[in-house]
Amino acid sequence: MTGFTLRPPASVCRINSSAYSAGGHDVQVSLVTLKIKPDQRPRFLAAVEDNATCSVRDEPGCLRFEAFQDTTDPDTYHLVEVFRDEQAVAAHRETAQYARWAKASQEFLAKPLTVVQVRDVLPLTLPS
Template sequence: MFSLVVQMEVRPGRREEFLAGMADNAEAAVRDEPGCLRFDVCSVADDPHRFVLYELYTDADAFAAHKASPHFARWRRLAEQVLAGQVNTPGELLVTHTAEESA
């Protein structure tokens, strides 16, 4: 499985706009893309402008389909306005353990 960890820094005063746009992107990805298995948006303690995403796809082709989707295009337009920085770290899920229900 293809995994992606994304670190994002949001411009001051744009947090709520970021969260709304990111929630739309994440919800549409899980709902509309069969290859998107997980899309988590996490805050960073003690810094209201930093976030970490964890995304899980069946494979790299599923992630490419995500990047070609209309909701991702909407997100990228918004990201240009609200993000101060972004670092993407792609990888492969090797081991997972979970006892949680979906949020």
Template sequence: AAVGSGVLVSVEIKPDRIEDFLSAMEVDVTKSRDKALDPGCLRFDLLRDRDDPNKFVFYECYLDDGAAAHHKTTSHYNAWAEFKASGGVVSQSVAKVETASLPAWA
């Protein structure tokens, strides 16, 4: 079985930059889901905090670490990277997760 690799990225976005953020993430999310563009990306979801509309979580799953690394070389990832570089992110944390150490049912 393939080793699953993933990340949970939690971000807080400046309130006046939410629309710019959503525009950038539309590119990253939709193109990450395109197997022709990002074949090792198994899942990419953008979630919004119910209690704080400025906070979001990216839930990303990849076939393996190589696929996760490839994702960061894509033009669609760059949409997020450029937004981040523009100063729209208040805070960010990343949890790297895997499934290899879990039973098959997990």
């Protein structure tokens, strides 16, 4: 089993608590796994923090964006992206931060990323 820890520090865990409401929405959850080039770690960390921060701050449909570092392979990262619905995902892909991410990822990815779509079976619990 692959374990993972939050990396970099908790500042990359972004939650849009004011926007979350599971009732009546088809919440879209993506689990993204990517392997980066070791020498590109600083560039990756800057890009993922930019994408996470801007997405949660500027996109009402982005409910959560987290980045985790694999504990068995420091060059493997896992992202958790939660959007209110399919329209929010489509809107995200049109943003400036997504364009910056897509451009930067061409430099830091060691191989193509993988994306798994999952369904939210328990309501998102937000910190008090």
